[in-house]
Amino acid sequence: MRTTDWGDGGARRADAVVIGGGTVGGWCAWMLRQAGLERVVVVERSTLGRGASSRAAGMVRSQGGTPTAVQLGIWSRDFYLRQADELGVDSGFVAQGYFMPAFDTEAVRIGQARVAMQKGLGLHVDWLSASEAASVTPTLAPDAHLGGSYAPGDGWLDPPRNVLAYSIALHRAGVEVIERTEFTAIIFQAKLNRFASTLHEGVEVFCLGVAAPQAGDCGDVVAFLVPFDDDGEFARTLHTPILA
Numbered sequence: 001m002r003t004t005d006w007g008d009g010g011a012r013r014a015d016a017v018v019i020g021g022g023t024v025g026g027w028c029a030w031m032l033r034q035a036g037l038e039r040v041v042v043v044e045r046s047t048l049g050r051g052a053s054s055r056a057a058g059m060v061r062s063q064g065g066t067p068t069a070v071q072l073g074i075w076s077r078d079f080y081l082r083q084a085d086e087l088g089v090d091s092g093f094v095a096q097g098y099f100m101p102a103f104d105t106e107a108v109r110i111g112q113a114r115v116a117m118q119k120g121l122g123l124h125v126d127w128l129s130a131s132e133a134a135s136v137t138p139t140l141a142p143d144a145h146l147g148g149s150y151a152p153g154d155g156w157l158d159p160p161r162n163v164l165a166y167s168i169a170l171h172r173a174g175v176e177v178i179e180r181t182e183f184t185a186i187i188f189q190a191k192l193n194r195f196a197s198t199l200h201e202g203v204e205v206f207c208l209g210v211a212a213p214q215a216g217d218c219g220d221v222v223a224f225l226v227p228f229d230d231d232g233e234f235a236r237t238l239h240t241p242i243l244a
């Protein structure tokens, strides 16, 4: 067990502190418990799911543009599929299929190369001509695009239900959720010096979203960062058993 102090006057102990109770932080904290960490704490400035996670459209797509995104996408979709059996709750995932149209010849070239890469990673995906796509999705105008990639296993989930699912999973797993508590050091302290000095060496800090790149200067603190780059792809520095 390691010690940290999040400003309530007394030192409190945790094996991992997750900042932000959105879908990323929520499921991350649950997985840390599954991985064997004893005390996992989620610090959320509002209430669980009050950020983007309850407002998203919920599209779930394994058809990423990089091998890492494809592997994570496949893993995530499989996780959604087995939730009901494993957790007794689920995020409402529906494998409705996902079509990504191309509108010019360059997009066709890039899209077909992407499909080849995705197939190599085991994703069930195909390139459909415009007329083939129309037979899969009759509402698509066949003359409005040049075909596209189609993965029948992709689909969508229900964002509010997903928040409910990880809220229940966190509770059952014994993760401590501290709501209405803002972790201001991460957001507002320039080089995070004060934040770093409040932690003992070796504390694991999961920093999600836009705050993550700032956390690189945590000194001796071991920080697992989950930054999002300009294209919305993520996990350049994420090291996870999922990808091992």
Ligand SMILES: Cc1cc2nc3c(=O)[nH]c(=O)nc-3n(C[C@H](O)[C@H](O)[C@H](O)COP(=O)(O)OP(=O)(O)OC[C@H]3O[C@@H](n4cnc5c(N)ncnc54)[C@H](O)[C@@H]3O)c2cc1C
Residues within 6 Å of the ligand: 019, 020, 021, 022, 023, 024, 025, 026, 043, 044, 045, 046, 047, 048, 049, 050, 051, 052, 053, 054, 055, 056, 057, 058, 059, 060, 181, 182, 183, 184, 186, 187, 208, 209
């Ligand atoms: C309109 C819309 C549609 C979308 N559609 C899709 C889609 O179809 N498919 C898809 O995959 N993605 C979609 N997204 C993106 C998706 O919602 C986000 O990528 C995802 O929800 C991010 O999850 P998160 O946990 O990182 O962030 P959030 O859900 O935003 O969670 C971050 C949490 O951190 C908390 N927080 C922030 N700062 C602090 C602090 N200092 N201290 C404590 N807590 C803090 C916030 O209150 C919040 O609860 C969409 C997003 C929007 C807005």
